[in-house]
Amino acid sequence: MFHAVRAGLLTAQFRPGQWMKVSDLQRRFGVSISVVREALNRLTAEGLLQSSAQRGFRVADLSLADLQDLTDARIKIEPLVLRESLESGSAEWEAEVVAAHHMLTRTPVQSPDGTLNPEWMRVHASFHEVLLAGCPNAHLRSVATSLRDKAEMYRMGAPLPDGSGKVAAEHRPLMDLALARRKDEAAALLVRHIDHARQAVAGRLATPGAH
Incomplete structure (x- = not known):
């Protein structure tokens, strides 16, 4: 249940x-x-x-203030976990990252009615979870997953936001940098990716009747 x-x-x-x-x-x-x-x-x-x-x-209610606090928390936690994942991830982890990205690219972002596709949400969450899965600290991974799940509620709680295509296009470079173990660049892109997602949702969230 x-x-x-x-x-x-x-x-x-x-x-x-x-x-x-x-x-x-x-x-x-x-x-x-x-x-x-x-x-x-x-x-x-x-x-x-x-x-x-x-x-x-x-x-839980959705608000611009909470979205900003949530984004700030993610920006502090997720790049840290990503760095540790890139340091410790195995060859099997690399294969899982590639497979998760492939599923993400094969899944439509939009449903026929123009809203976010719930199946895309599932594979999107899986991709980000796999990116961090190489981190050996289960507690850090759990905190990062919890914060990202709350952020997913903001995506689904508002209509398909402007800028979604830009956010989706950042997944391939994230994968490439992760596989190349380029920790600084990958962490910096993840920070931008998280904030771009915030910007994409915030405009609609501020519009009356948008959620």
């Missing part, structure tokens, strides 16, 4: 601010109330939900 609800949050099946009714989730997944609450508490710890002692759990 945890993984199903988490996937739903990352693909905008639940909207920002929506209350998560424990009884509805219990019936939907056929589990006990304690299982539902445990899953919702875990999702709250990851920053995907917010909790209220009086009213329960709701999907």
